[in-house]
Amino acid sequence: MISTFTTSESLAAARAANRRAAVAGRTVIFRIKRCDGPGKPSRWEDFKVPVPVGANVISCLQYIAANPVTADGKPTTPVVWDSGCLEEVCGACTMLVGGRVRQSCSALIDDYAPAEGDVITLEPMSKFPVIRDLWVDRERLFHNLKRVKAWVPIDGTYHLGAGPTESPDQQGTRYKLSECMSCGCCLEACPQFNLEEKPDMWDTSFIGPHAISQARLFNMHGTGKVLADERLDALMGMGGVSECGNAQNCVKVCPKHIPLTESIAAMGRATTIHGFKRFFRG
């Protein structure tokens, strides 16, 4: 059994062992948590899916969409889910696979259900409102990027020459942070980030590791840092960086291995210094 927040090394080992043991031509059971819409009750439905070589959760959901019949032979509605690139770069298809949050496109069936009749559970993320079945509304995640002004304030699209030069090292650090695809894995795993359906509460609720890391990204940029003080003000307010409980789950579930805890620590230090400066400036 793969526990929820084990290290990526032990996870990889468990999955590799499953992959080696995978039986060709098997059928597995998808146990899917379903919900018809906001305010509607949830229920579990099982589906039997034949597994071809190289199958992933998405190809099995596509099979269910074309064959919406439960394991005990009852016709049902096709399962609804969110997906896009299927290459783990758009972030859309994030859900709980076997109890752990990840992109379902890169979840290979061999890693989870190597034997005939093995069960894979699929659930929607719990920190965002469910739209239907496995599809959730992650608007709050994008909203929080506005709180930290996650952009470079350029003077328009006119031809004004190149941007600031930077060292390969700094580029490497920024590129890593900029690979964040707003998938929400870190928020699902974070004990400080909770479901909040009321948009007027978003600005005072915990902003989340992804947005803190984006504040660091833009504060590092030669032009982006012109808004550094405003970003730090946002991170010092209600729902800011001080509400991080240091559980460090975020960095364990990040599919792009973004150093989120480093970003949180860096922004924590920066807000402290910023606070002193503000105090002495009056």
Next chain:
Amino acid sequence: MAQHRVIVVGGGLAGLSASVRIAEAGLPVDLFSMVPVKRSHSVCAQGGINACNEVARQQGYSEYMHFDETVYGGDFLADQPPIYEMCHWAPRIIDLLDRMGVPFNRTLEGMRDLRLFGGSLFKRTHFAGASTGQQLLYALDEQTRRYESEGKVTKYEFWEFLWPIIEDGRAVGIVAQDMRTMQIRAFRADAVVMATGGNGLIFGKSTNSVICTGGAASRCYQAGVDYGNGEFIQVHPTSIPGADKLRLMSESARGEGGRVWVPRKKGETRAAKDIPEAERWYFLEEKYPKYGNLVPRDIATREIFQVCMDGYGVAGQNQVYLDLTHKDEAYLNNKLGAILEIYEKFVGDDPRKVPMRIFPGVHYTMGGLYTTFTPKDDGKGLVLGNPVQMMTNVRGLYAFGEVNFAYHGGNRLGANALLSCIFDGLFCGLSVANYVQDCEPGKAPAAAMAPAPFDAAVASEKAKHDRFLSTVGQGSGDKSFNAYQIGRELGEEMTAACTVVKSAQRLEQCISKLAELRGRFAKVRLSDGAIWTNQSLSYTRAVGDMLILAEVIAKGSLLRKESRGSHFRSDFPERDDANFMKTTRATYNPGSGDHTIAFQDINSSLVKPRQRSYGKVENKPAEKKEPVGV
């Protein structure tokens, strides 16, 4: 002025750059997308974006050469003035993206680094690791979010475009549906920019995202926008076959030194690392000593396809090796990390240690909505701000990015797609603003029009919608009327008949199959009657639209009796400039549901067509060769 608005449909690179440019010109923008714009298909672009820069220039490269390569790469099919303008604007676009904070790879001195890409002998491709499209999209997404927070752009995410509203030959709005609540309503606008990308899903499995059905383009086509060069579909030479899609393996893998090979011996059973150098056939390097592994995509694809058809495929299957194992690991991680991780995740092998196994896959739509332009007097480029730049044959309806047919002709060069998308948004975005202020909308804004055409368009879409819903639970459950089954058969047929090698006989068979599928689609049955977040309905509707576009592709393929770029006819293997150096222009006949296809002259005023061989030499069984230096 205050009551004017512009609608942009699609939030990829073209749609976002258009939104930013039009908002900057002072017009409020309503931006529609089926996904949060940050998840648009542009994220999948990997390799880079082309532009001449100072280093390339001092090595002998120029904007003109970039232009010439693009025309030659596209096999002389595209109108030339738009390409000329795009290539000369390219360096400014890189500068702008740089100012927006795109983490372009850097040299030791802190300058933007360059890599080699297909169809050029010069390094002129700017890149951010191996996820350049993602990084460019994020930069434009951030600028759009900034405008959104200032109230200049309004996003409608998870809204699906259903139909353009055209009144007196002029676009005045759209009908769209909220994919969650299923609400259908009209939105008024003084200009509509379509930026909805390609149609890879018509071919079933492709490198495209699941939203790239071509549905939006098809709906515009059915509403009266002509379609250009439909038969030109790019099959990328290197993709990773998968159960649900074909994952892209970027051309940058070859740009950074990757070599394509197969064992010289048919039926070879040894592992790749046990096959000595002399027993490997680097067929691209042998056949194209000058360009080697970096011949344009249509050529590399045909060569890989042929080698496999001749029985040289690895393990007797349709696959060849793409080998990076001779390169330093740290170098690979720095330049190509993101794509090597994708391969490792989905295939399970480490491409730093074991050669990748790849095969061609449908990738890019060169054809698209027919657009117009006004060249400068000498033909060298376009008139900045002229209202018709990339306007379709419907007034006020524009097509930007992959959804139009401009720039790439018969074959797109690697790392030119990101460029054309952003160029359209920035350069032609000004045309949209000028059209709204100076042309028809200036006198008669859409906001002031009578409601009749908007109400009629909504009623028509609701009727289609309700007809689909009424089929739930009808019939015997016969699979042949299931939209997913029809979609699968469509993909298999189109991949077999309309991709790497085409022939009259196979195309005629394909056209009859499409007629059969259209017949079955008329009786399609839905399995979900929900009036909340009904994805099956959205997919089913798209399948109907894909079938119509598939006919444009197949019929254009049949009528174009020559071979050019990605379009290869085994029964007409030569290029025929006298008859076919022309745009294929399709017009839909709503009454009969059929297509009128004509061939229209192009503007080739700048470069004369020449033979397109990329220095191919006859293939002899050669001895071991060193990789070709460039």
